[in-house]
């Protein structure tokens with residue numbers, strides 16, 4: 001199970017919705033793109049190794065930890 005932080009993994013609800021600005025804008029764009037690529041790679045690698053991958057957002061866990069725990073127990077069909 002991966003719990004993706006809303007900021008670093010660009011949650012649809014809490015991720016950045018506007019382009020980065022300032023002198024480090026390009027660095028931020030690249031950093032966030034690398035994070036997204038890494039997430040995809042991690043999921044694929046784990047699945048290739050036979051793991052069932054469940055990904056949830058940080059905010060989902062904070063809002064309802066019991067529901068997220070239940071999803072892990074129930075398996076990927078409910079995610």
Ligand SMILES: [Zn+2]
Pocket residue numbers: 006011012013014015057058059060
């Ligand atoms: Zn979020």
